[in-house]
Amino acid sequence: MKKLALIALLSSMVITITYPVVEVVSAYGYRNQVDGKELKAGYILQNGKKVAAVERTNTDGSLDNSFGTNGLVTTKIATQSYATRIHPQADGKIFVEGWASFAEDPLNAEDRFVFKARYNPNGTLDTTYAKNGIFLEREEVKL
16 A cells, blocks of 8 residues: 655654555645644645645544545646645635746756646645636746
8 A cells, every 4th residue: 555645844753654555745835724723735746747736624633524635636737847835815715836947857947937836625626726726837947
């Protein structure tokens, strides 16, 4: 059985939580909502490619089944993408920021984008924000 390992970096401490699922998620950003539920932003590997992911857990640490699919939402923004920041809003919506690349090599500086996405409280994209819930802008590279 493959496992999903969620890794959160807290200062110099690394916490790993394992759930029985298919792929691996690495979390870069985390926040608590007003109701105490925890949000984590990062990526999940699908066919060897990074796909932006958001996970929500209940106050007891269990996955929140009212969010996405079994507490996890993935959004394919480009060939590779990962979420780095997460901001719960007062209205229950969730704002996420991250990086995306249409190149096979996500470190290709000439093809790197910043994305911003907004999700509804149930994990669906908020289509009233930007273009179908996602704003994408080419990153300026300064040499």
